[in-house]
C-alpha cells in the first residue's frame with residue numbers, strides 16, 4: 131500500500147477507537163444515541179424492547195467494524211475461501227451470542243444496569259431468526275459460529291425469507307400454524323446492501339450462435355428478478371474475525387418490460403413486477419419431503435445464481451484465469467438443495483467464459499463438495515424434467531450433457547449392466563422423468579460427506595451403494611457438532627462459570643478438548659454439590675416457564691425428562707407417549723404403599739409437525755389428551771406430569787436443555803443421520819436415553835455406554851426385523867397401552883384410529899412394538915439411577931466431560947483439512 135493510503139488507514143483506525151469504546155459510559159452513550167436517533171424514541175422514556183433495539187444497534191456497530199477489518203484483511207491476503215451454500219440457517223437470537231463472542235457482555239450488562247435495565251430482560255425481547263426447519267439448519271448456524279471463531283476465511287450464503295418457520299399455536303391440543311412475519315420491527319443484525327444486487331434470470335429459450343467458426347449455446351431468458359444482498363456479520367469468539375452470512379432477497383428488476391408499460395396496462399404491469407418478490411418470501415416448512423413445486427425450484431436457482439455471481443465477481447477482482455478457481459474457491463453444497471450450482475458453474479464457464487467442456491468440468495469438479503443429511507433414498511430430491519426444462523432450459527441441457535458423459539464413462543468401467551446404469555443415472559426415467567440431484571452432486575463432487583460414522587456406513591451399504599463401489603475414495607464422514615458458545619456459554623451461564631472455575635480457565639470455550647479435564651474432579655464432593663446446585667437453578671427457571679405456559683406447577687425434585695425435536699414418526703415421540711401411558715397405568719394400579727417408590731417425573735415434549743403431516747399432528751394431539759388426563763388426576767399428583775411445550779424453537783431449546791435431567795433420542799436405528807440435539811444435552815450434563823443410532827454410537831464411545839441408558843434394535847438388526855413383520859409379537863404391555871388409546875380411554879377414539887393402525891402387527895414400520903420392552907427397561911434403569919443422586923451427578927459430569935468431540939469446532943477443523951483445503955486467516959487486532 132502507498133504511504134498516503136497507509137496513513138489514511140491508520141487515521142481511520144484512530145477514529146474507530148475514538149468512536150467505539152467499550153467502557154461503561156461509552157456503551158451507555160451509544161445505547162442512548164441509538165434509542166434517540168436510530169429507533170427514534172426519546173432517551174428519557176423507552177421500554178425494554180426499545181432498549182433491546184438501542185443496545186443491538188450499538189452491538190451492530192462493533193460487529194460492523196470487525197467485519198470490515200476482517201474483509202479488508204481477507205482481501206489483502208487472498209486466501210482460498212470457503213463458500214457455504216445452504217437454503218436454511220437457523221440462527222435464533224443474536225444479541226447474547228454476539229456480546230459474548232465480542233467479549234463485552236459484562237460491560238454491556240453493567241451499562242444497561244446504569245440505565246435502569248436488566249440485560250437478561252432486555253435480551254428476552256429479541257425474536258428468533260427462524261430461517262430453517264430443524265437440525266440441518268441449526269447445524270449450519272453452529273458451523274458459522276465455528277468458522278468465525280477458528281478464523282477461517284468463509285462466507286455463508288442463504289435466502290432472506292420474509293416468513294420464517296411458522297409459529298406453532300396449540301388450540302384444544304391441535305397444532306395450528308401462524309405465519310412468522312419476523313421482520314415487522316426491523317432487524318438490527320442485518321445490513322441492507324442495495325448496491326450489491328444481481329439480475330437472476332428464468333425461463334426463455336436456448337439458441338445456437340456461431341462465433342469464430344464454433345457453435346455456442348445462448349440462453350435467452352424470459353424473466354429477470356433482482357437479488358439484493360443482506361449481510362449478517364457473524365463474530366468469532368476470542369478473535370477479531372467476523373465473517374459474513376449473505377442472504378438474498380428478491381426485488382423486482384429494473385430491466386422491466388417496456389412493452390407492457392406501453393400497452394397502457396400500467397397497474398397490471400406493476401402487479402406483475404411485484405410478484406418477483408414472492409420468490410424469497412417463504413421458507414418451505416416440510417422437513418425432508420420434496421415436492422416438485424416451481425416456486426421452490428425458483429428459490430433454489432435464485433439463491434444459486436445470485437451467490438455465484440457474487441463469488442465469481444470477487445474471484446475476478448484479483449484473478450483472470452479460471453484455472454485458479456479451485457485454488458481460491460471451495461463451494462460447499464449443504465444437502466442437495468443448492469446443487470443446481472453445479473450446472474450454473476458449468477454454464478458460466480462454457481457459455482460465458484467460453485472454456486471448452488472438459489476444462490470447465492475439471493474446474494467445476496474440483497471446487498464443489500457435498501454433504502448429505504439423509505438416510506432415506508425416498509427423501510432424495512428429484513426435479514421433474516418438464517419443470518426444470520421450462521424454468522431453466524439451458525441448465526437442463528447441461529445436466530443431460532453431464533449425464534451423457536458420465537454414462538459413457540460408466541459403461542466403459544462396468545460394461546452393459548443396464549440395471550446399475552439406470553440406478554446411477556442422473557436422469558430417472560419413469561412416469562415422471564426427473565433429475566436426481568444427489569446423483570448429480572456425487573458425480574461432480576470429489577468428496578461426499580455423511581454426518582456421522584453410522585450415516586457413512588448407511589450411505590455405503592444402502593443409499594449410495596452403487597456410487598460407493600465405483601468411487602470409494604469419495605465417501606467420507608464428518609461427525610456433526612454444536613457450538614459450545616451458544617449451547618453452554620450463552621444458554622447455561624451458571625454451568626459455564628462452574629466449568630471455568632474447575633478447569634481453572636475459560637479456554638475450553640475455544641479449545642473444547644479441555645472439557646475432558648473435568649474427569650479428574652468427577653468424584654470431588656464440592657464439584658458434585660455445585661454441579662447439582664446449577665442444575666437445580668436451571669430446573670427452577672424451566673419450572674417457572676412451564677407454570678407460566680400451562681399453569682402446571684411441577685416439583686423440582688422430579689426428574690425432568692425431555693424430548694424436543696421435530697415431530698416425526700421415525701423420531702418416535704409416540705414411543706415416548708406410550709411409555710408415559712404405561713407409567714400412568716402402572717401407578718394407577720399400584721398399592722398406595724408402593725407409590726412411595728415411584729420416581730416422580732415431569733415429562734416434557736416439544737416440537738413442530740410439518741403442516742401437511744397428518745400422523746405427526748395426531749401425535750401432538752395425543753400428547754395433549756394424555757397430559758390432560760394425567761395432570762388432572764388427583765390420584766397421581768407429583769408422581770407424573772406431562773407437558774407439551776408449544777412453539778419449540780432455538781430460544782426455547784436454550785431454556786429447556788440446561789434444565790433437563792434426562793433427554794430422549796428414540797429414532798428407530800438407521801433413521802437419524804446424526805442428531806445434534808443429543809450433543810447439546812450432553813454438553814449440559816443431561817443423561818441420554820437413546821437408541822444406538824446416528825451420532826449416539828460415537829457418543830457412547832466417548833462417554834461410555836454405562837453413562838447412558840441405551841435400548842432398542844441395532845442398525846444392522848432393523849432390516850431383518852422388518853422382514854419378519856407380523857410375526858414379531860409386541861409385548862402385552864404395549865398391546866395394552868395401544869388398546870387404551872384405541873378404545874378411547876383418552877377420548878378422540880375415531881381421530882386416533884389411523885395412528886393406532888400404524889402400530890398393528892406387520893404395519894409397525896418403526897418397530898415401536900419390538901423396542902417397547904427394552905425401552906421400558908432403559909426407563910427403569912434411569913429411575914434406579916436417579917434415586918442415587920451421587921451416581922447421577924457422576925454420570926452427568928462425565929457426560930459434559932466427554933462432549934468435546936461433539937463441538938462444531940471439531941467438525942469444522944475436519945472439513946477445513948480434509949474437504950475444503952482452507953487455512954485460518956486471522957485478522958490482527
Ligand code: CJB
Pocket residue numbers: 263264265266267269417418419503504581610802803804805806824
Ligand atoms: N436433517 O434436519 C434435517 N432435515 C432434513 O431435511 C434432513 C436431515 C437432519 O440434519 C441434521 C444435521 O446433519 C442431522 O443431525 C439429523 O440427523 C438430520 O435428520
